[in-house]
Amino acid sequence: MKIFVTGGAGFIGSEFVRQAVPNHQVINFDKLTYAGNLDNLASVAKHPNYSLAVGDICDSKAVAGALPENCDAIVHFAAESHVDRSILSAEEFVRTNVVGTQVMLDVARHRKVKRFLHISTDEVGGDMPPNGWLNSDSPLRPSSPYAASKTASEHFVRAAVHTFGIDALITRTSNNYGPYQFPEKLLPLAISNALEDRPIPVYGDGMQVRDWIHVTDNCRALLAVLERGRSGVTYHMGGGGPLANIDVLKLLLKILGKPETLLTTVTDRLGHDRRYAVDFSDTTKELGWRPEISFEEGLRATVDWYRNNTEWVRRCRSGEYRKYYEEMYGEREATAQAI
Ligand code: NAD
Ligand code: DAU
Numbered sequence: 114m115k116i117f118v119t120g121g122a123g124f125i126g127s128e129f130v131r132q133a134v135p136n137h138q139v140i141n142f143d144k145l146t147y148a149g150n151l152d153n154l155a156s157v158a159k160h161p162n163y164s165l166a167v168g169d170i171c172d173s174k175a176v177a178g179a180l181p182e183n184c185d186a187i188v189h190f191a192a193e194s195h196v197d198r199s200i201l202s203a204e205e206f207v208r209t210n211v212v213g214t215q216v217m218l219d220v221a222r223h224r225k226v227k228r229f230l231h232i233s234t235d236e237v238g239g240d241m242p243p244n245g246w247l248n249s250d251s252p253l254r255p256s257s258p259y260a261a262s263k264t265a266s267e268h269f270v271r272a273a274v275h276t277f278g279i280d281a282l283i284t285r286t287s288n289n290y291g292p293y294q295f296p297e298k299l300l301p302l303a304i305s306n307a308l309e310d311r312p313i314p315v316y317g318d319g320m321q322v323r324d325w326i327h328v329t330d331n332c333r334a335l336l337a338v339l340e341r342g343r344s345g346v347t348y349h350m351g352g353g354g355p356l357a358n359i360d361v362l363k364l365l366l367k368i369l370g371k372p373e374t375l376l377t378t379v380t381d382r383l384g385h386d387r388r389y390a391v392d393f394s395d396t397t398k399e400l401g402w403r404p405e406i407s408f409e410e411g412l413r414a415t416v417d418w419y420r421n422n423t424e425w426v427r428r429c430r431s432g433e434y435r436k437y438y439e440e441m442y443g444e445r446e447a448t449a450q451a452i
Contacts, residue, residue, distance in 0.1 A: 120191030127153035170213035203258035210262035246392035291328035317381030319359030326352035351391030
């Protein structure tokens with residue numbers, strides 16, 4: 114397939130690109146915001162199946178200019194993805210996540226792209242009650258500005274399927290973890306802080322529950338959905354074992370051999386959802402997919418990766434990973450903000 118990936122320099126997008134490149138031609142269209150890191154793609158940068166186009170998904174001319182003829186699929190990852198940043202300011206989230214998605218849908222329709230895979234999140238369902246599991250029948254009750262923007266973008270995808278009959282699918286995934294995740298998110302932040310014996314911030318009581326899925330498992334599912342999913346359907350992926358943040362962090366410290374005194378309670382996130390949990394039986398039943406990496410196994414491997422890639426973390430934290438971009442395009446945005 115000829116696949117046009119948006120946001121392929123980010124955490125999940127880069128794993129998808131690394132998995133897809135051996136078998137598919139991949140064009141990675143990415144604005145290279147603070148979250149876009151070309152270091153993540155070093156292993157495929159010179160592969161004949163891979164190319165990069167730097168641009169903004171809100172710029173329809175740039176998207177149309179980079180889109181190849183006879184494109185088989187758009188896989189749309191590009192988004193502002195961090196909840197805390199959306200609480201500080203929602204503007205960029207509405208622009209990129211909502212307007213950008215609509216631009217991508219319009220270009221896909223006008224250029225007759227065969228398939229559109231929209232990457233969404235379990236956060237569209239909002240706070241799940243103690244025994245609730247998100248599936249296609251769940252009401253959409255986003256809590257944060259980030260989640261609200263992702264919910265709005267889902268609506269535009271469904272509207273394009275309904276109104277124009279385009280071939281589009283949606284995936285909702287729970288919290289991904291694994292290598293190359295920007296150290297603003299809980300696990301990479303906690304691992305890299307703990308490796309340097311620095312405190313780990315625990316929001317509120319640490320009893321918020323998240324359903325962790327290894328990014329490799331998630332991207333295997335995305336390829337299956339892309340290749341074999343049905344248009345108009347929303348597929349769910351989760352890790353299968355929702356866990357409280359405090360238990361995740363205690364397990365992490367045990368693996369690292371570091372003391373629990375590193376855990377430091379800080380002020381809770383505003384409007385912090387207590388529980389996410391995903392019912393992924395639809396994806397198992399229809400596509401035969403299920404997560405293969407247990408949380409403890411995946412966490413150990415992730416810890417090893419961060420331990421062996423301190424230079425990647427250092428370049429993230431110092432902002433050096435953006436040098437290539439700044440040299441080409443000028444210093445436009447702030448480099449990595451204080452982490
Ligand atoms: P990320 O923040 O690591 O990467 C986002 C990428 O999008 C970056 O490469 C960035 O440069 C690019 N981008 C941002 N704005 C852009 C724009 N206007 N034009 C072009 N490119 C732009 O994100 P991630 O964690 O890899 O998440 C990828 C997708 O998966 C997002 O849509 C997110 O909502 C969704 N998702 C993430 C998770 C998770 O746990 N990380 C879980 C479920 C769903
Ligand atoms: O559920 C899927 C979502 O997972 C994705 O849609 C988002 O793009 C992704 O960022 C992630 O959102 P979360 O808010 O769940 O992830 P984050 O890593 O920011 O936080 C995970 C949990 O840990 C959450 O309950 C907040 C808490 N937390 C986070 C940080 C950064 C802390 O306790 N301390 C921290 O320093």
